[in-house]
Amino acid sequence: MIMRFVYQIDKEGEQLENYTKYQLKSSDELTSLLADKDNLFIIACNKCFKEFETVDEPDCAEFEKLAAEQGKTITGSARVDFLCNKTQTEKKLQDMIPEGTENVFVISCGLGIQTVADMAGTPVFAASNSLNYTGHHGMALTKKSCDACAQCYLNITGGICPIVDCSKSLVNGQCGGAKNGKCEVDSNKDCAWEKIYRRLEKQGRLEEFLNQPVQLRDYSKVNFKVINDYVKSVRESRFEGYYGGIHPSERKEFTEHLPLERFPDPEVVVIPLSMHAGAPANPVVQVGDTVMVGQKIGEAAAFISSPVHSSVSGTVIAIESRKHATRGECMSVVIRSDGKNTLHESVQPHANPENLTPDEIVEIVREAGIVGMGGAGFPTSVKLKPAKPVDTILLNGCECEPLLTADHRVLLEYADDVIYGLKAMLKTVGAQKGIIVIEDNKQDAIELMQEKTAQCSDIDVVVAKTKYPQGAEKMLIKRVMGRQVPRGGLPADVGCVVSNISTTKAIADAILKGMPLIERVVTVTGEKLKKPGNYIVKIGTNTQDLIDYCGGVTGDDITIKAGGPMMGFVVPDANVPIMKGSNGIIAVDTDHTAEQPCIKCGRCMDVCPMELTPLYFAKYADEENWQGMKDKNVMDCLECRCCEHICSSKIPLVTKIKAGKNAVRGMK
């Protein structure tokens, strides 16, 4: 007897079949299987494609009971998610099976059983049978509606499938056996061909339909070997370098070929005193003061903090709380430009840049207000004084975010500055090697950097396969160096420092020109923006002005994000200033979706580069089970949004994860 549960997925009564992937073998079979075996360890898969209500499935307990009744010794049992996930199961299995175990029993579909059998040194037995459920693909599994016949008939039949909906899978019209519109095989079922006829009649397509020649069904269409090879190659290339990750549509063609353009000087700039991780800067100017380009207007307030500088020359007209893209509101210095861009006296090239000591370089970087320009805004001067010896500096030229091309253009147009900045960093931290990592979708940048660094024995260019989130520090280090940053650790723990391309160029500017960080390259793009481009923009420029300059947006139902589509954050009001970490402003289509129950498809776990289990974060956040989230290592999450991107139920996973992280921080 096969058990299937049906439950309501929503108020409209759409039903999701709780598709059991396996069932325990009959107790007779299990009893005879157990007859000559003892000292059992039991592994049960928690199943996939099902409602995610209970964590544990009943099968394991049922089997344990049966074995106990036979007087068997059970050395232990484990319930595992997605047993067929080889990478993760291998790690879990390492210390799982206790000494003294003679036989391992697995309750799972055939994939899970074979995964365990391939890895365990002990005999492995199946306590369950897989079920046959061909045709239940798609995410919803509401019903079987496509048999994957490899020759879609839907064009002829008005979008109703004759293979599935007709009991006899007839492809050339009704059998003639229907009575009152009901199928003769199953009287509860509507005759599919009557449904097809009625729909086509409604669309006025009967003529076209009735004149269609007979189409034979070709049962030989599918070649497993081809599919096998295909799937394997796709998976292997996705796992290259590190587990998980995704490849969202790049859409970089809007701007990757467009040279940098200087954005016209704004009349007024609003410079937030907090554009970095750590304490906001303290203002050192007053309303009415005249300021110059590069003049310090805010002083670092702590060790983890950063000064800020004026990006124009003019008059301070206000120091007040203004709208901020990520913090809601923030103290900001508002300056009206005099349009002259007079340089401040402090902006002077450093004499003898070659003779600067590491400490002097750190001081220059600190004073120039340089922070990580990839978005996180960690003060670079702090990074340049690592607590542990560093042998390698990785320059992150991946720009794995779709749409963005700011770093790509900086690499092409300021190659020498980037290399200079890298050399300065090598000298500062005493590293032996600098590696510029570029993804293979930026061939021109790869060639240019290879040519420019051909003579530098301490600088290499590494080409990485395009994959998101390659630019995340931990992924980059794993991909390039094969080193694993420990849980809760920093790159320096494995002898690395990772720096962003624009940040590195800013270091060169600070040393060579004495120019603090007052402008940056911003990609303004998206399919809903009229004239995309790459602009050199002064910090404090209004985002809305930037969008208007690019022709504005098309349509009214669009989403503006600061940053890329993956890690960028929604900007509900574009009247916010461009900041040190603003690498992009994008205008994209608003996606209208509503959160639905988790169906345990396992894809979030499959793409998580940190090898976490995002589905549990959603479940536990809803239950406010913060301890559970902590136990599942929520603090390791990078918030790269791969899980949310791939989620078939559109669960706002990152929001839930952030809530969990806050709660866990509060627990201490």
Place this chain on the structure above:
Amino acid sequence: MLITQLKDKETLVSLAEGKKVFIVNCHGCKEVHFPEKEALEFQKELSASGSLTGVITTDYICNPDNMKLRLQKHISEIEAADAVLVLSCGVGVQTVAEYLEEKKVCAACDTYPLPGFQGVTALEYDCDQCGECYLNLTGGICPITACSKSLVNGQCGGSKNGKCEVDSEMECGWERIYRRLKQLGRLDALKCPTQVRNFATDKDVSQ
């Protein structure tokens, strides 16, 4: 798990010829596999000829509730089109067809079945969901998928140097099973009586 392939050029052209079309692309399961590049190329051609009224590129269009929300937003573009072309698996096409009942909704892809690739995107085709697991007798190597002939009672005798006679690049599944059982000291499992395979699907079995 599934693979979709774009229909051949001729069919695609005939679907769109002389018509205004609206396109829905589904990237939900794109890793396995949506023909993204080919689809883009086809849409560029359509766009150049001015016969495109709009495009949605999205994911999991088989989720009816979310698909409704998304289609509603583009309804005027859809109304302006003579036909809606859906690039997805058959489930997706039917979801859209059901919502746009009055509109001609066409499938631009064929869907290929992948039984055996269930679970979370498995690397290999190594479980055929036969419904009567043989793994206990074979040391955890599946004779249905590891043997070209899906023999359940031992080797056919046709293998040469450990390679299958059907596919010379494939290892003989029964030699693998023998080695595994030997390694585990379970060669006596081969003495088990013959198990006849029941080809009925679970649906039949449950009835």
